[in-house]
Amino acid sequence: MNGIHDMDGMQGLGEIGYREDEPGFREQWEIRVFAMVRAMQPGSLRVYIESIPAEDYLRMSYYDRWYTALVKRIIDGGDVTHAEVESGRADPVTVKATPALTPLGVHEYLFRTPKTELDIELTPRFHVGDRVLGRNINPATHTRMPRYTRGKKGVVARDRRVFNLPDSEEVSAEPKPQHVYLICYTAKELWGESGSTRDSLYIDMWEGYLDPD
Amino acid sequence: MIDPRGVLSEMGLDVPNDVEVRVWDSNAAFRYFVLPERPNGTESMSEADLAALVTRDAMIGVSKVATSTAESVS
Numbered sequence: 001m002n003g004i005h006d007m008d009g010m011q012g013l014g015e016i017g018y019r020e021d022e023p024g025f026r027e028q029w030e031i032r033v034f035a036m037v038r039a040m041q042p043g044s045l046r047v048y049i050e051s052i053p054a055e056d057y058l059r060m061s062y063y064d065r066w067y068t069a070l071v072k073r074i075i076d077g078g079d080v081t082h083a084e085v086e087s088g089r090a091d092p093v094t095v096k097a098t099p100a101l102t103p104l105g106v107h108e109y110l111f112r113t114p115k116t117e118l119d120i121e122l123t124p125r126f127h128v129g130d131r132v133l134g135r136n137i138n139p140a141t142h143t144r145m146p147r148y149t150r151g152k153k154g155v156v157a158r159d160r161r162v163f164n165l166p167d168s169e170e171v172s173a174e175p176k177p178q179h180v181y182l183i184c185y186t187a188k189e190l191w192g193e194s195g196s197t198r199d200s201l202y203i204d205m206w207e208g209y210l211d212p213d
Numbered sequence: 214m215i216d217p218r219g220v221l222s223e224m225g226l227d228v229p230n231d232v233e234v235r236v237w238d239s240n241a242a243f244r245y246f247v248l249p250e251r252p253n254g255t256e257s258m259s260e261a262d263l264a265a266l267v268t269r270d271a272m273i274g275v276s277k278v279a280t281s282t283a284e285s286v287s
Contacts, residue, residue: 008214008215008238009214009215010215011215015223016220016223016224018223018224018225020270116242117242144240144241146238146240148214160241160242160243163241163242180241180242187236190215191215194215194216195215196218196230196234198230198231198232198233198234199217199218199233199234199235199236200233200234200235200236201214201235201236201237201238202235202236202237202238203237203238203240204238204239204240204241204242204243205241206241
């Protein structure tokens with residue numbers, strides 16, 4: 001989706017606001033949201049974060065977005081009802097996970113990273129050193145292909161092996177495993193005269209995002 | 214992304230023109246960690262002494278490791 005989240009290369013957003021003493025969390029509730037997301041393992045919240053209206057998205061802090069996305073995700077998934085979120089109390093009628101998650105259980109989840117690489121052999125369409133061209137796709141749903149790579153020429157730097165394509169358009173009962181490639185773009189190719197002749201950018205691209213150049 | 218040198222400069226690190234900047238966009242399954250460059254003149258230092266030099270900013274790649282606070286980027 002060509003949404004507000006796809007900000008790479010945008011200008012005019014002001015200074016970063018660098019602080020030497022930047023805390024990991026700015027508010028206590030952010031720690032709770034972080035722990036809830038890790039403990040519930042809701043899968044990627046990207047789709048939900050990207051569906052936040054642009055005017056709200058720009059007003060929200062980082063963990064505002066996490067919270068908004070998590071609530072939508074667990075209501076959509078049937079884990080809680082809208083009324084329960086509004087009241088802050090569990091409805092005794094709805095079925096809840098048992099046993100309830102304990103603080104100790106949360107700790108176990110915090111540092112668990114699911115393996116996303118798939119043990120599938122697929123013939124790669126591209127090889128290290130191949131020149132590739134970013135396809136000019138504009139899906140209205142989730143994609144991991146940022147706008148700034150579309151129509152741009154790069155070189156395959158590494159074959160990451162096989163991963164499931166996470167694009168929403170492709171979501172179905174059947175996973176869509178593809179090779180993912182690390183692609184190198186020159187700063188000049190991406191940003192024209194603004195790019196330094198010496199600099200470059202590396203990004204992972206699913207095979208379906210690319211055509212041979 | 215369009216101006217990595219400008220971003221680093223805003224955070225106190227001016228990258229010389231003869232140093233290549235590579236931007237890594239972690240849009241997929243891979244994440245990265247920063248291995249700070251070892252400062253000159255630290256060859257005889259112990260692991261613990263070296264660890265004491267490392268700052269948060271050095272670990273997120275927006276500052277170089279200085280051998281003393283007097284040399285640190287301000």
